[in-house]
Amino acid sequence: MKRLALKCARNAVGLGIGVGSAVVELLCAVLTGALLLPLLAWPCGRRAALRPATAAARWFVRFEAGRLERFHDVALPPGYAGAHEDGDAQVLRYLALRWPLGLLGGTVLLVGAYGTGLGVFALIGWMITEINHPWYVTMGGFLGLFMIFLAVQGISGVITLEEHLAVRLVGPDQHELERRIEQLAASRSGVVDAIHDERRRIERDLHDGVQQRLVALGMLLGRARRSRDPVLAAELLVQAHEESRRALVELREVAWRVHPAVLDEAGLKAALESVAERSPLPVTLTYRVGRPLNKQLETVAYFIVSECVTNVVKHAGATRIEVSITDDEKGALIVGVRDDGDGGADPRGGGLTGLASRVAALDGTLAVDSPAGGPTAVRAELPCA
Known part of the structure; x- marks a missing residue:
């Protein structure tokens, strides 16, 4: 009352x-x-x-x-x-x-x-x-x-x-609503395509990496089992042990690319620190976020950084990488990745297209600045609301 x-x-x-x-x-x-x-x-x-x-x-x-x-x-x-x-x-x-x-x-x-x-x-x-x-x-x-x-x-x-x-x-305005519906439909389609691309990449990594390692491991164990020479059998077992170690490392890499457990256990900052530690190039990480982030936002931010670092290591010819995670006065999360490589990155490439779809699914924007000769800068703006 x-x-x-x-x-x-x-x-x-x-x-x-x-x-x-x-x-x-x-x-x-x-x-x-x-x-x-x-x-x-x-x-x-x-x-x-x-x-x-x-x-x-x-x-x-x-x-x-x-x-x-x-x-x-x-x-x-x-x-x-x-x-x-x-x-x-x-x-x-x-x-x-x-x-x-x-x-x-x-x-x-x-x-x-x-x-x-x-x-x-x-x-x-x-x-x-x-x-x-x-x-x-x-x-x-x-x-x-x-x-x-x-x-x-x-x-x-x-x-x-x-x-x-x-x-x-x-x-x-009705036209604004129609434009928004079209944008949501396109982003949803892009997310579906990105998921399919991710599945194909995982399948390729398993087929070309882990599966080949397991086949070689089976062949080595089979030769060691059939060998009548103790010395040769011992050498084959050593090789099989090394092959099993490599297969385990590659399997962990695939699982890490699917979804790192540290992201759920310790949060975005710890997951990005792991990316920096695993990178063969020196990575400078700047993390200034003054509010807790939801899991979807953390996941998208993580995959942006992880994919960009992987692309830089494979294609850019860079010597260092700078990663920054900040939030602005409008309440958006700003993810930036910059390298000193050769530039010329294609925003329409498979990896960056998948990232753009992930970002669009959260109503965010992704900008890629990569002139010939470098440097390359990737900037994503993700609304926290």
């Missing part, structure tokens, strides 16, 4: 603020109309006069969006008109229809206040004044309670209308 009362009070305060803003918006609309009326036949003058009007309209839309979110728990999407410099016609239409709704909210509040007054008088009026017509006072009390009920329903209705109006007129 207390929570409901607090919610009703918060909604009432929000509508009261909306009444004040509606009055200001009405005055601005009248003033803008009065200024534009003499300029209807002068397009240049009309556009010049509309610039401050649309700037003020965008401010009002942002104010109304903040009021709806703070007092009525109505959050507009980040791409709503008024959050950027586009959508001038949308914000003007919204304000033209918002001020009557704000005044309607004020009428509802007045009805609620009047009903509250009647109810309070019916409850305590007997103690402060002489009642000559108690029947009328009793009926007035019931009327006050009914008006309070209507006001509560009216507040809910006005808030719903405000939400629909805001979403309808200043919500994300």
Whole structure:
């Protein structure tokens, strides 16, 4: 009951603020109309006069969006008109229809206040004044309670209308939504392709590496078993032992590329330190992240660094690698990998394409700067939200 009362009070305060803003918006609309009326036949003058009007309209839309979110728990999407410099016609239409709704909210509040007054008088009026017509006072009390009920329903209705109006007129543009859907479909397709490429690479590594080692191991053990020369059999067993060690190392490498256990056990920083230790080239790691990261973000950041370090070692002819993991003021994770190699990396290559798909799946961006002669810099921006 207390929570409901607090919610009703918060909604009432929000509508009261909306009444004040509606009055200001009405005055601005009248003033803008009065200024534009003499300029209807002068397009240049009309556009010049509309610039401050649309700037003020965008401010009002942002104010109304903040009021709806703070007092009525109505959050507009980040791409709503008024959050950027586009959508001038949308914000003007919204304000033209918002001020009557704000005044309607004020009428509802007045009805609620009047009903509250009647109810309070019916409850305590007997103690402060002489009642000559108690029947009328009793009926007035019931009327006050009914008006309070209507006001509560009216507040809910006005808030719903405000939400629909805001979403309808200043919500994300339909073309923006379609573009977003296409982007999500493309990123999903890219992730599926990246997964298939990763599976083929794992299969190739197992077939060309571990499987060949195991075949050689079996042949060595078979020769040692059939040999009648103890010295030769001992040499073959030594070779088989070395081959089994190499097969185990390659198997661990494949498992590490699939998903390193240290990433789950100790976090991203420890996993990247392992990448730096395993690299044949010196790797300088800078890790400055002031917030905990979710597993998806850590996994993508790890594979960006791991794939880039592998590419540098194999193809770049570099002597050192610099890796940086930081977070910016916007709340995004910035992953950077830089080398002093020959450059000329193809962003459309298989490895970088797979990384771009992983990054796009998290709504991030991947940029590759690799001019001929070097150096090569890979930068990924991953939103933490």
